[in-house]
Amino acid sequence: MSQEENKQNIIRFDNAQELMDYIGVSRATLYRRMNAYNMKSSKRSFTQDELDSLKEQPERQVKQSENKINNDMIQNALRANENLLNELKQNYDTQIQQKEQELSYKQLEIDKQAKQIETSDKQISELHKLLDQQQKLSAQLKLQLEEVTESKKSFWARLFGK
Structure with a gap:
């Protein structure tokens, strides 16, 4: 116009x-x-x-546009929350994997130390046996020495115990 x-x-x-x-x-x-x-x-x-x-009635148009804006905002918020949730899930999964690796490493260390303790216990047991044998041999040797020493004493020393 x-x-x-x-x-x-x-x-x-x-x-x-x-x-x-x-x-x-x-x-x-x-x-x-x-x-x-x-x-x-x-x-x-x-x-x-x-x-x-x-x-x-512009109010309806305004309300419709406000509803559209609100719906868009809600959709954006939902997408942001979903992204955040996925990111948190990935972080959680990563942390779980790290903790599982740490746990398996610690279990290996525990197994290694248990073997060392078992080996040490065996060695200690062997040492106790050897010590007992040494003490028995020492006692037998002492008795043999005493017998030899007594047999070399003179007749009078044996008789009076000197």
Whole structure:
């Protein structure tokens, strides 16, 4: 449309009441719709397109767009939470693997030390046996020495025990 056609299609209202009656809405609804379409509340001249816009309910459009924005935000939050959950799961799995490796290493160390202890116990047992044998041999040797020493004593020393 040209500017001339727009000027011819302009409808003027003397006050807000005439505009409300023309559109068929309350004062609050009129001002809310004018605000939604960025029109000044003192405006009294409108094109037919502007009047048609004011007759529509922008609140539904706003609510639908708000719902869409909210749904998008919720979807983004869900994706972020899912990503975070996956990341935490991966970290958890990694930590479990590390702990299992540490545990298997510690178990190997325990097994190694248990073998060392078993070997040490065997060695100690052998040493005790050898010590007992040494003590028995020492006692036998002492007895044999005493017998030999007694047999070399003179007759009188043997008789008087000196």
